[in-house]
Amino acid sequence: MAIRSLSTNLRRSIIQRNCRVILSNQFSSSIPLTTDDDLEEIPKKDDDLKSRIFRLRFPKRSATNILEKWVAEGNKITISELRNIAKDLRKSQRYKHALEISEWMVRHQEYEVLDSDYGVRIDLMTKVFGIDAAERYFEGLPLTAKTGETYTALLHSYAGAKLTEKAERLFDRLKEADVILNAMIYNEMMTLYMSVGQLEKVSSVIEELKRRKVSPDLFTYNLWISSCAANLDIDSVKQILDEMSCDSNANDGWIIYRQLTNIYVTAGNLVNSECNSLIETEKKITQRECITYDFLILLYTGLKNKEMIDQIWKSLRMAPMKMTSRNYVCIISCYLMLNHSREAGEVFEQWKQSTTTDFDSHACTRLLNAFEGARLVEKADMLRAIMKEKSCESADESQEI
Structure with a gap:
C-alpha cells in the first residue's frame, strides 16, 4: 500500500522514525552536551521544567541534560509543553537550546510530531549551524516530510x-x-x-x-503595493486597492489597511520632487526603501500591532537618511487610526522640531482633508485638535495653506 493511503497517525509515525535515523546520523553529535556539573544551581522554589531550562545562561550548556534529568526524577513532559518552551526560547534568541528541545521531540517516539515542528527545526538549524546544515537536513528528510x-x-x-x-x-x-x-x-x-x-x-x-x-x-x-509604490507606479497601487475591496477574504484589518493606503497615497503625495531623487547622496537607504518602510507601518496598523509600529518608526528615525514629510504623514495617520492621539501628537512635535526636513503645513492639511474625504470624522477631529495644539493652521482657518 502506498504511504499516501495510510492513516494520518501511521504516516506521521513513519516520518518520525525516518527523521530520527537522520538526526542520529547527522546532527546528534553537532550539539555539544555538558555534564550535570556544568548546570546552574536550581532553587527549590519555582522548580518547573521551563525555569530549569531558562536558567541555563550559556549556550554551551545543554537543555538535553535538563530534559533527561527531569524525566529521571519521575516527571512527565508533554509535547505542547516542549513546543511552548521552544517558542519562548526562540523569542529570547536562545536558538541552540530551542534546537535541542526540537531534537528531543523528534527522537522520542511517544510524541506526535507535526509538519510545523520540522519547519521550526529547519529555521533553528539555519540559526545555529547555518544554511548548509539546514539544507542537508531538508534534503535528508523522507519525501512525505x-x-x-x-x-x-x-x-x-x-x-x-x-x-x-x-x-x-x-x-x-x-x-x-x-x-x-x-x-x-x-x-x-x-x-x-x-x-x-x-x-x-x-x-x-x-x-x-x-x-x-x-x-x-x-x-x-x-x-505588492510596496513594490508598485517604490517604482512610483501609483496607478497600480490604486488598482490593487480596488482588487482588495473585492476580495472575499477581506476582514477588518484589510479595511483599515486599505483606508490608510488611500489616505497615504493622497496625503503623502508620493510623486513629488522628494521622491524623484531616488538615491540621496552619501545615504544608505534609498527613497524607494523608505516608501517600503512606510507601507510596512501601514501593514502593522492594519494588524493593530502598535509595538511593531513603534519599533519601525524608531529604526527609521535612527537611520542615516533624510526624513520627508511623507514619512511623518504616514506615522501620524497610523497612530490616529489606532486612537493613539498622544503618540500622534509627539510625532507631530518631532516633525516641527526636525532638523532633517522642513515642517510642511500643506501636508498636514492634505492629511486632514484625506481623513474627512474618507468620512473618518473622529480621526479628522483628533488631527484637527493636534494641529490646533501645535499652532498649525488648517485650510479651514487659513487661505494661505
Missing part, C-alpha cells in the same frame, strides 16, 4: 540570506511537488525580490499566485 511547512522554512532561510538563485530553484521544485501552496510561500519570494532590489520580479510572483488560485493575505497585498 517535505511538505509546505518544510519547503517554506528552507525558502525563508534562503530569502533571509538573499540567496536568490537557490530560492528560485527551490521555488520551482515546490511548484512541481505534491504540496499545498499558500500565500506565505509567495510572500517569501516577494520579500526576497524586494530585499535585493529586483522589484520587476514581484509582479511575476503575483501572476503565478493568481494562476494557482492561491488566496493572497494582507502581507501579500502589502508587498
Whole structure:
C-alpha cells in the first residue's frame, strides 16, 4: 500500500522514525552536551521544567541534560509543553537550546510530531549551524516530510540570506511537488525580490499566485503595493486597492489597511520632487526603501500591532537618511487610526522640531482633508485638535495653506 493511503497517525509515525535515523546520523553529535556539573544551581522554589531550562545562561550548556534529568526524577513532559518552551526560547534568541528541545521531540517516539515542528527545526538549524546544515537536513528528510511547512522554512532561510538563485530553484521544485501552496510561500519570494532590489520580479510572483488560485493575505497585498509604490507606479497601487475591496477574504484589518493606503497615497503625495531623487547622496537607504518602510507601518496598523509600529518608526528615525514629510504623514495617520492621539501628537512635535526636513503645513492639511474625504470624522477631529495644539493652521482657518 502506498504511504499516501495510510492513516494520518501511521504516516506521521513513519516520518518520525525516518527523521530520527537522520538526526542520529547527522546532527546528534553537532550539539555539544555538558555534564550535570556544568548546570546552574536550581532553587527549590519555582522548580518547573521551563525555569530549569531558562536558567541555563550559556549556550554551551545543554537543555538535553535538563530534559533527561527531569524525566529521571519521575516527571512527565508533554509535547505542547516542549513546543511552548521552544517558542519562548526562540523569542529570547536562545536558538541552540530551542534546537535541542526540537531534537528531543523528534527522537522520542511517544510524541506526535507535526509538519510545523520540522519547519521550526529547519529555521533553528539555519540559526545555529547555518544554511548548509539546514539544507542537508531538508534534503535528508523522507519525501512525505517535505511538505509546505518544510519547503517554506528552507525558502525563508534562503530569502533571509538573499540567496536568490537557490530560492528560485527551490521555488520551482515546490511548484512541481505534491504540496499545498499558500500565500506565505509567495510572500517569501516577494520579500526576497524586494530585499535585493529586483522589484520587476514581484509582479511575476503575483501572476503565478493568481494562476494557482492561491488566496493572497494582507502581507501579500502589502508587498505588492510596496513594490508598485517604490517604482512610483501609483496607478497600480490604486488598482490593487480596488482588487482588495473585492476580495472575499477581506476582514477588518484589510479595511483599515486599505483606508490608510488611500489616505497615504493622497496625503503623502508620493510623486513629488522628494521622491524623484531616488538615491540621496552619501545615504544608505534609498527613497524607494523608505516608501517600503512606510507601507510596512501601514501593514502593522492594519494588524493593530502598535509595538511593531513603534519599533519601525524608531529604526527609521535612527537611520542615516533624510526624513520627508511623507514619512511623518504616514506615522501620524497610523497612530490616529489606532486612537493613539498622544503618540500622534509627539510625532507631530518631532516633525516641527526636525532638523532633517522642513515642517510642511500643506501636508498636514492634505492629511486632514484625506481623513474627512474618507468620512473618518473622529480621526479628522483628533488631527484637527493636534494641529490646533501645535499652532498649525488648517485650510479651514487659513487661505494661505
